[in-house]
Amino acid sequence: MVKYLSEVRLRIVPGWLKNLFRRKKREKKIRFFTPMSAGRQEALRGVELAPFGRRFFAFAFDFLFVSFCLFPFLIPDAVNRMDETGVFAIKVDPFHGWAILSLPLYFGLWTYFRKGRTLGKELTGIRVVSLTHEELGFWHCIERSLGYGASILEGGFGFFQFFLHPNR
Secondary structure: OOOHOOOOOOHHHHHHHHHHHHOOOOOOOOOEEEOOOOOHHHHOOOEEEOOOOHHHHHHHHHHHHHHHHHHHHHHHHHOOOOOOOOOOOOOOOOOOHHHHHHHHHHHHHHHHHHHOHHHHHHHHHHOOOOOOOOOOOOOHHHHHHHHHHHHOOOOOHHHHHHHOOOOO
16 A cells, blocks of 8 residues: 555656666676677677777767868868968868768778778777678668768767667
8 A cells, every 4th residue: 555645656757767867886888799680690699899988989080080181172272262361261161072072981981991990990999890791891881971971960869879779
């Protein structure tokens, strides 16, 4: 028998919500791949998955590397603008010209030719593997690189899914 209204409220609140507000020290948990179906995924059973920090650092390094490589192409436009205005200012517009193609080309081609590793992934010791084939295909790599852009356009929700999926 329920004596207090607070007992009823506690039963209504789901367990995951109660745990969200509890302060407890979490141990660092290493995650391993769990297959959802048979075939190639069974061969990957037990492979250690890269943690968020390594993935984030790899992506940030790759983004900065591409930006650094694009920088020399922006200087001539800045010099022309300096002749007109007297101010040397580099205009960065990631949605026009070569800038919009540079990231998908970098991520797609480097991932394909370096067997799942970009420079950032190489530094952090991680790589991309295919869930369906032994090696990554060309179109699979291009699709992944376009997925980065789609995730950014969705307000970062594609990157947020890392925290929701069991095989993160």
